[in-house]
Amino acid sequence: MKFQCACGAKYSLDVAPGMPPVTFVCPGCGQDYSAFVNDLICQELGEPAAPPATQPPPPAAPAPAGGLRISRGHAPAPAQEQAPASKYCPKHRTELATGQCPVCHTPTCPKCRETFGEYCSAFCKNKVEGHSMTAPAFAGSRYMKEKEFQRKAGRIGGSAAFLIVAGLVFWIWYAWIGSVPSTKFSVRFDAISHSGNSWINGDQIVFMHGGTLARYNWQTKQKIWSVDLVNTQEVDNILKQEDEERADEAKHGHDTSGGIQLYSYRQKYARIGLEQALSLKGSGKNIWIAKDDTLTHYDWDTGNAQQQVMVTNGLEQLAQHGNELLALGRGNDGAQTVMHVSLDDGQMSTEEFAGAKAPAVVAQNTVRA
Numbered sequence: 001m002k003f004q005c006a007c008g009a010k011y012s013l014d015v016a017p018g019m020p021p022v023t024f025v026c027p028g029c030g031q032d033y034s035a036f037v038n039d040l041i042c043q044e045l046g047e048p049a050a051p052p053a054t055q056p057p058p059p060a061a062p063a064p065a066g067g068l069r070i071s072r073g074h075a076p077a078p079a080q081e082q083a084p085a086s087k088y089c090p091k092h093r094t095e096l097a098t099g100q101c102p103v104c105h106t107p108t109c110p111k112c113r114e115t116f117g118e119y120c121s122a123f124c125k126n127k128v129e130g131h132s133m134t135a136p137a138f139a140g141s142r143y144m145k146e147k148e149f150q151r152k153a154g155r156i157g158g159s160a161a162f163l164i165v166a167g168l169v170f171w172i173w174y175a176w177i178g179s180v181p182s183t184k185f186s187v188r189f190d191a192i193s194h195s196g197n198s199w200i201n202g203d204q205i206v207f208m209h210g211g212t213l214a215r216y217n218w219q220t221k222q223k224i225w226s227v228d229l230v231n232t233q234e235v236d237n238i239l240k241q242e243d244e245e246r247a248d249e250a251k252h253g254h255d256t257s258g259g260i261q262l263y264s265y266r267q268k269y270a271r272i273g274l275e276q277a278l279s280l281k282g283s284g285k286n287i288w289i290a291k292d293d294t295l296t297h298y299d300w301d302t303g304n305a306q307q308q309v310m311v312t313n314g315l316e317q318l319a320q321h322g323n324e325l326l327a328l329g330r331g332n333d334g335a336q337t338v339m340h341v342s343l344d345d346g347q348m349s350t351e352e353f354a355g356a357k358a359p360a361v362v363a364q365n366t367v368r369a
Contacts, residue, residue: 001039001043004123005029007091029090036104050265064120091120097272100131103127114142185218194272197280206287208280211271213289225303229289230274238270239263286343288325290318295325297346307346311339 002295004010013022024037033322042048060331089095089109097107101120129325189209198207205218211230216223279290285300297307311327319326320343327339 001040003040004121005033006031006101006121006123008121013037013041015044017047018046031090031106043349094244100214117144130187185216185221186215187214193275195275195278199283201284206280206282208278208289210275211278212304213287213298215287215300227298227303229278230271235267235270238273239266242266242270279318281318282343283320283323286323288343292324295327295341295346309341309346309348311341 001015002010002012005026005028007026010025010027011024019041021034021038022041023032023034025032025034035191052135089097089107089112092111093110097109098105099108099113099118101108101119101124102122103124106120108160109117112120116125119128154265167277170214185205187209189212191210193210196207198205198211199217200206203219204215205225206215207213208229211228212226213229214223214226277291281288281295287298287300289296289298293310295311295312296305297309298304299306311329316329323343325341325343327341329337329339335352338353340349340351343349
């Protein structure tokens with residue numbers, strides 16, 4: 001059988017059934033643990049605990065001579081004076097005892113409590129826990145301090161690991177997904193455009209691509225309507241005019257051989273010129289196309305041209321300010337004018353300015369559509 005003294009010393013004892021009681025005094029601390037060791041032996045062997053040894057009664061005093069005897073009883077034995085308890089811990093002899101072990105009642109000091117809690121040794125603590133009991137934890141013990149430190153270190157390490165993983169995941173998402181532009185709406189055209197503009201109104205997008213004006217639902221990718229602003233007849237008219245000019249030059253003796261091009265190229269550049277003359281203006285549900293000295297208002301629901309506004313004396317500059325278009329021109333007397341055209345109904349009003357004030361008014365109110 002192995003056991004440990006309250007002072008920390010470990011001992012081994014051979015036990016056998018029927019062995020006589022033993023006397024055990026710890027050489028380290030000098031405490032007599034005979035009764036405690038005998039109880040452990042009985043528990044180990046499964047034998048009943050030995051009854052405490054009793055002192056035999058003192059012999060009776062001899063009777064006095066003669067026939068008369070007086071019985072005075074036994075004089076009480078003088079009480080043994082108990083040794084005063086030491087105020088120092090038996091294990092740490094320089095430390096004052098501040099408590100006692102709940103098992104063996106050995107005085108304990110703060111150093112004992114740091115190591116074993118409320119107990120004087122691991123032996124007493126294991127004895128309590130071995131009987132399915134929970135030993136009370138002392139917050140100031142070394143074990144509890146280390147356990148609390150490990151708990152805090154685990155929480156800090158777990159939080160740091162979580163932040164590192166979250167940061168890595170966010171970086172991967174931003175690098176590969178968040179910062180990469182994604183296509184929300186696209187329309188494929190057969191020809192390259194040399195002019196265009198667009199704006200979004202809710203889930204609707206209005207755009208001009210070259211000579212095509214269209215309105216789409218950009219979320220469902222569904223076309224609402226599409227209008228061709230440049231047609232084949234206009235291209236043919238330009239080519240016909242160029243042929244007439246070239247014939248007139250040849251009639252007057254001019255060399256026109258250097259200007260001869262393939263018909264397909266002439267069609268292409270004629271269409272590009274017509275597309276570049278177009279400009280999309282407006283906002284919300286107001287759609288206007290500016291071309292030369294004409295402003296055309298297109299219906300939001302059908303895409304049909306519903307109103308035309310002629311700007312006299314041409315357009316030197318066209319700008320959008322809020323809910324109206326500003327057209328810069330000149331009056332009959334040569335004075336500069338600013339024409340205001342409402343985007344809602346096409347109503348016009350003209351302001352006339354002297355000097356160079358009109359271009360400044362238009363420039364200050366210019367908003368790119």
